[in-house]
Amino acid sequence: MADTSESKAGDGDLIVIDGVSHTYRTNTGPLPVLDDLTIRVPRHGFSAIVGPSGCGKSTVTRLVAGLMKPDAGSVWLQGERVVSPRSTVGMAFQNPVLLEWRSILKNVMLPLEIVPTRLDAAARERRARDLLKLVGLAGFEDKRPSELSGGMRQRASLCRALVHQPEVLILDEPFGALDAFTREDLWLTMHRLRAEEPFTGVLITHDLREAIFLADEVIVLSGRPATVQYSLQLPDSGPRTLDHLYTNEATETLNVLRDQIRIAREGEEAGQ
Amino acid sequence: MRQVFVRLLAIVIFLCFWEALVWINDWPNYKMASPSDLWPAFWRFKGLFLTFGWETLWRTVVGLLIAIVVGVLFGMIMGFSRVLREGLYPLLVGFNAIPKATVVPIVALMFVGQHDLNTVLIAFMISFFPIAVSVSIGLSTLEPEYRDILRSLGASKVTIFWKIALPKTLPEFFGALKVAVTLAFIGTNLMEIVSPHGRGLGALFDSGKTNSDYPLMFAVLIALAVLGIALYYVVVMLEKIFAGWAERSAE
Numbered sequence: 001m002a003d004t005s006e007s008k009a010g011d012g013d014l015i016v017i018d019g020v021s022h023t024y025r026t027n028t029g030p031l032p033v034l035d036d037l038t039i040r041v042p043r044h045g046f047s048a049i050v051g052p053s054g055c056g057k058s059t060v061t062r063l064v065a066g067l068m069k070p071d072a073g074s075v076w077l078q079g080e081r082v083v084s085p086r087s088t089v090g091m092a093f094q095n096p097v098l099l100e101w102r103s104i105l106k107n108v109m110l111p112l113e114i115v116p117t118r119l120d121a122a123a124r125e126r127r128a129r130d131l132l133k134l135v136g137l138a139g140f141e142d143k144r145p146s147e148l149s150g151g152m153r154q155r156a157s158l159c160r161a162l163v164h165q166p167e168v169l170i171l172d173e174p175f176g177a178l179d180a181f182t183r184e185d186l187w188l189t190m191h192r193l194r195a196e197e198p199f200t201g202v203l204i205t206h207d208l209r210e211a212i213f214l215a216d217e218v219i220v221l222s223g224r225p226a227t228v229q230y231s232l233q234l235p236d237s238g239p240r241t242l243d244h245l246y247t248n249e250a251t252e253t254l255n256v257l258r259d260q261i262r263i264a265r266e267g268e269e270a271g272q
Numbered sequence: 273m274r275q276v277f278v279r280l281l282a283i284v285i286f287l288c289f290w291e292a293l294v295w296i297n298d299w300p301n302y303k304m305a306s307p308s309d310l311w312p313a314f315w316r317f318k319g320l321f322l323t324f325g326w327e328t329l330w331r332t333v334v335g336l337l338i339a340i341v342v343g344v345l346f347g348m349i350m351g352f353s354r355v356l357r358e359g360l361y362p363l364l365v366g367f368n369a370i371p372k373a374t375v376v377p378i379v380a381l382m383f384v385g386q387h388d389l390n391t392v393l394i395a396f397m398i399s400f401f402p403i404a405v406s407v408s409i410g411l412s413t414l415e416p417e418y419r420d421i422l423r424s425l426g427a428s429k430v431t432i433f434w435k436i437a438l439p440k441t442l443p444e445f446f447g448a449l450k451v452a453v454t455l456a457f458i459g460t461n462l463m464e465i466v467s468p469h470g471r472g473l474g475a476l477f478d479s480g481k482t483n484s485d486y487p488l489m490f491a492v493l494i495a496l497a498v499l500g501i502a503l504y505y506v507v508v509m510l511e512k513i514f515a516g517w518a519e520r521s522a523e
Contacts, residue, residue, distance in 0.1 A: 062420075065420070065424040067420060067423060067424055084426070085425065085426045086426060087425050089424055089425070091420065091421065093417050093420075095417055097415065097417045097418050097421055099418075099435075099439070099440075100440075100518065101439045101440075101442075101515075101517040101518075110421075110422075110435070113435070114422060114425040114426065114427045114431065115425055160421075170424075
């Protein structure tokens, strides 16, 4: 398969996962995780990927980030095939993975030390400070990560993922370890960030409410090996308030998604 | 200030207890010298204590420095390559399990007459193991997410090592270095005591033994303790400077 003939796959949408299959080789034999998975995210779109535990969601993030290559199929960002990591990607995980020996400000500035940038030292610091202010961490710039709460660390981690103005933001269950109130707070922060500087994003989550609150599209993956089982376009993608989650409409959407997750899990059990 | 006071007080109480113990039991000084016997011993051999103390100190420090270089090197090799870790571990453990007192005569024969080399060698051999192990564990237990954060931005392996792996391993490294300091002193003294016509505090201890000068022997022990404490606190100071972030604030 020549790359040139496939270049159509990269057209249009900013993130294109095209017919990707992948199998891990483990000690107990091959473990197929993805099976002919196709996902497209338009520019400035934000897609949430939900599915049963261990169905290969995190593998999708690693593929998009270029941290690994699929056995079959291809991944495209901005019309270019992903073969290695690229600096136009920002990542945040469930674990904020802040570097304990750096201040919060220096943590946020880390990507700017790696990624080629035209910003001078003062501009970099200004950029980091602006972001921290936007997520409500003004005044904590010089603290160490250990002095911050879990929610605050996750905010700093988001700033680090965004500081180099990536085209693509990959979030792998970033709010999974937080308590409910902190999580809702961070959801609102996400909407603020998106309004302030639009990005194209993929969010892996276990939380269906989170998915419909943050994303424009919710994609339900089937059990292992995962493929797209169901996808749902959400009506308005503008900034939302938490009240939105308590409307009848939201409840109906949640029920539909919950059903789909149930089907995915049953399918997985049947397959075992 | 309070810290210094508490530490000095602890030492004074210890010396009083020691003096009282000897006095109450009425022990002769060949059984147990008392602190009041030590000062005359120090004073009589003050020149020797200074020159031999310096000998012991520099040999220990050089041995320790070599142990750091070799230990970090082994640690990096084992930390980054699983195959080499699996291959080297049993060898290192076996090597470490050999009591160094048995290696001393072998080394002394091997490089006969070269006291400096022998002593530095034993100090190095006895102290490099904890450093190698701690560095390898620190590097191999680095969470993959830490690496991914930089790797996803296209950072090179070298950059990841300098920016993440190395600083993250520093607390473990300093923990091991504190153990290594004491071990290196043991190594130096083993060789100094065994090696004939040796120099250093170990040799002074040995001559105290041959001359039945028991207060001198005890005085050497105290001198060694003082050197040990000094070197230990140098490491603590370096740790504060380079890995102070790992220390949780008390309040």
